[in-house]
Amino acid sequence: xxxxxxxxxxxxxxxxxxxxxxxxxxxxxxxxxxxxxxxxxxxxxxxxxxxxxxxxxxxxxxxxxxxxxxxxxxxxxxxxxxxxxxxxxxxxxxxxxxxxxxxxxxxxxxxxxxxxxxxxxxxxxxxxxxxxxxxxxxxxxxxxxxxxxxxxxxxxxxx
Numbered sequence: 001x002x003x004x005x006x007x008x009x010x011x012x013x014x015x016x017x018x019x020x021x022x023x024x025x026x027x028x029x030x031x032x033x034x035x036x037x038x039x040x041x042x043x044x045x046x047x048x049x050x051x052x053x054x055x056x057x058x059x060x061x062x063x064x065x066x067x068x069x070x071x072x073x074x075x076x077x078x079x080x081x082x083x084x085x086x087x088x089x090x091x092x093x094x095x096x097x098x099x100x101x102x103x104x105x106x107x108x109x110x111x112x113x114x115x116x117x118x119x120x121x122x123x124x125x126x127x128x129x130x131x132x133x134x135x136x137x138x139x140x141x142x143x144x145x146x147x148x149x150x151x152x153x154x155x156x157x158x159x
Contacts, residue, residue, distance in 0.1 A: 026131040026148030026156035027073045027080070029141040030119050037126075039142040042080075042154055048126060049081045051104035056124060064106035065115045065127035073112060073156075077128040080155045128155070 029045055031037050037056065040048070047053040049064050056062055067074055069086060078089045096104045109115045112133035119125040120137045131148035134140050146153040 026153060027077045027128050028131040028134050028148045028155075029126065029128055029143060030116060030134055030138040031126045031141055032119055032121075032123055033137060033139050034123060035139060037141055038139070039145055042144050045141075045143055046081055049106055049128070051101065054103070060124040063122050063125045065118055065122075065125055066106040066108060067112045067115055067129065068108040068110060071111060071130075073128065073130045076156050081128070131156075 029040070035056070036058065044053065048062055051064075054062055066077060069075075069090070075086050078084055078086060082089055082092065084092060093105050096102055106127070109118065112129035115127040116129050116133045116135065116138055119127045126141070140147060143154055144152075148156070
């Protein structure tokens, strides 16, 4: 119960303590600062967010997070991670909840800041967020050795 209360408080406080840095047009992948992960392949990222990969190499459970569908970064991430439009993704989410496969979709929060704040306190957490929501208390994960803003980065920014 304490963890739920703490997580709710962090989500609410995210508007008060926004994070900054990075390119605002790109979507970044972040992990808890204690993670040993620095870079992932695009394939690994997709498998993690779709629930195919459920544990990190050290055995820790993966917790996927992200901002909700009312954020501009959501559509970019859904297209990359799932290869779906927002409408297709919503149908997929409904089906996953009815079939008991809710771990195949990231938990959604009100904003990138809320997701980033939760990544800070949840070991094993990974999230997609606006690149400008990446702050010093989370770790940016490079995708195929590319960061937001690099040429060829797969989720917005320079392509």
